[in-house]
Amino acid sequence: MATHKIRVRVNGTEHEAEVESRLLLVHLIRDQLRLTGTHIGCDTTHCGACTVLLIGPDGTQEPVKSCTMLAVQADGRELKTVEGLEQDGKLHPIQEGFWQEHGLQCGFCTPGMLMTSYALLARNPHPNEDEIRRAISGNLCRCTGYVNIVKAVQYAAARL
Amino acid sequence: MIPAAFDYHRADTLADALALLERCGDGAKLLAGGQSLLPLLKLRLGMVTDLVDISGISGLEYIKEEGGFLKIGAMTRESTVERSELIRSRYPILLDTAAVVADPLVRNRATLGGNLAHADPANDHPATMVALGATVVARAPGGERTIPIDQFFTDILSTALKPNEILTEIRIPTPPPKSGGAYLKLERKVGDFATAAVAAQVTLRQSGEVERARIALTDAGSVALEAIQAEQFLQGKKPDGATIAEAARLAAQAASPTADRRGSVEYKREMARVLTVRALRKAVERAGGRS
Numbered sequence: 001m002a003t004h005k006i007r008v009r010v011n012g013t014e015h016e017a018e019v020e021s022r023l024l025l026v027h028l029i030r031d032q033l034r035l036t037g038t039h040i041g042c043d044t045t046h047c048g049a050c051t052v053l054l055i056g057p058d059g060t061q062e063p064v065k066s067c068t069m070l071a072v073q074a075d076g077r078e079l080k081t082v083e084g085l086e087q088d089g090k091l092h093p094i095q096e097g098f099w100q101e102h103g104l105q106c107g108f109c110t111p112g113m114l115m116t117s118y119a120l121l122a123r124n125p126h127p128n129e130d131e132i133r134r135a136i137s138g139n140l141c142r143c144t145g146y147v148n149i150v151k152a153v154q155y156a157a158a159r160l
Numbered sequence: 161m162i163p164a165a166f167d168y169h170r171a172d173t174l175a176d177a178l179a180l181l182e183r184c185g186d187g188a189k190l191l192a193g194g195q196s197l198l199p200l201l202k203l204r205l206g207m208v209t210d211l212v213d214i215s216g217i218s219g220l221e222y223i224k225e226e227g228g229f230l231k232i233g234a235m236t237r238e239s240t241v242e243r244s245e246l247i248r249s250r251y252p253i254l255l256d257t258a259a260v261v262a263d264p265l266v267r268n269r270a271t272l273g274g275n276l277a278h279a280d281p282a283n284d285h286p287a288t289m290v291a292l293g294a295t296v297v298a299r300a301p302g303g304e305r306t307i308p309i310d311q312f313f314t315d316i317l318s319t320a321l322k323p324n325e326i327l328t329e330i331r332i333p334t335p336p337p338k339s340g341g342a343y344l345k346l347e348r349k350v351g352d353f354a355t356a357a358v359a360a361q362v363t364l365r366q367s368g369e370v371e372r373a374r375i376a377l378t379d380a381g382s383v384a385l386e387a388i389q390a391e392q393f394l395q396g397k398k399p400d401g402a403t404i405a406e407a408a409r410l411a412a413q414a415a416s417p418t419a420d421r422r423g424s425v426e427y428k429r430e431m432a433r434v435l436t437v438r439a440l441r442k443a444v445e446r447a448g449g450r451s
Contacts, residue, residue: 138263
């Protein structure tokens with residue numbers, strides 16, 4: 001089976017890779033680019049731990065499940081992963097929010113929660129609680145710590 | 161989980177995609193948003209030799225009213241449908257439907273055309289499209305044809321599309337004045353398939369009686385099920401409580417759901433009845449009538 005040479009820009013850095021057709025985007029990110037902040041949770045499109053942002057040509061940032069996209073489909077595209085949130089050693093307000101409001105317990109869902117919340121705030125800087133809950137409804141927290149996750153997003157919204 | 165090996169091809173134009181389908185033969189499948197197909201391949205419930213990716217073809221993402229139809233490009237994302245002002249203001253039944261497909265992340269990739277072409281009777285758009293009397297446009301190398309939605313779904317995961325055809329557009333006849341529709345779904349959690357779900361579309365006469373009603377049920381058979389007896393019962397009647405209750409009873413009677421973790425046959429049928437009542441009430445209300 002043929003492999004494909006692809007170019008992806010992740011967190012502002014250009015990468016080239018040679019991938020099999022069936023390689024999933026999450027495996028490219030974790031195993032080849034060694035960006036292991038993006039987690040693999042359920043691997044069945046349910047949990048959202050693998051959420052990354054797909055950046056459109058118009059700059060729109062859409063959270064997608066990287067276990068349900070092929071790496072080759074990202075050819076020529078720009079991505080943002082959890083490693084791209086921190087700038088110059090300073091946490092992004094959404095990361096700070098999860099820290100301050102105890103928005104994580106085991107932390108496994110956190111990268112996905114952060115990316116989805118980040119995208120929500122980019123689209124809607126002042127979401128109400130209902131909008132936050134709807135936005136993160138494709139991300140599962142198995143510690144069921146949703147109350148503090150909502151608070152964390154509100155914390156960031158107040159500072160952005 | 162890793163899918164079995166296949167070759168990937170990116171089509172830049174529709175002509176490109178048609179040529180690739182022809183060249184790759186029977187084992188090829190189109191990749192639209194991939195939110196049903198990729199999970200299926202990962203679980204190895206299906207195998208392909210080739211995937212032809214049509215997500216890079218420009219010109220297949222649009223929502224517009226034209227020539228008496230609402231026309232939706234097959235590659236229009238669910239999230240685009242959700243955010244469309246035209247859909248919100250004129251076709252709330254489509255907003256009801258798109259907003260309950262899987263979850264927000266999946267909806268950023270999932271397409272309307274894919275939801276129909278995948279032909280899972282548990283998907284949400286099939287019932288809505290049956291209720292709206294939609295038609296789909298299929299393009300083949302030799303030209304295009306239209307397929308009425310009630311002839312499109314042939315069995316579970318099967319459609320009238322030929323292997324060399326691509327679904328390019330969904331056409332919904334612009335409803336006459338005093339029309340309204342609603343889609344209601346009961347799900348255990350966000351992202352789950354429906355325990356039961358009902359699409360209802362009604363057109364009222366000036367005097368308030370039902371001119372035309374269409375009701376379709378999700379996951380109540382091998383294809384989206386049109387509750388024809390219930391529709392006929394409603395015709396010409398004032399949609400009052402007793403009439404709607406009887407129509408819902410008839411609709412539930414037509415349902416043949418299967419028992420699974422979401423519930424028993426009896427439970428699902430009863431939920432279909434309750435949701436039919438609520439969907440009809442909402443449809444009548446949106447049509448500007450009283451129920």
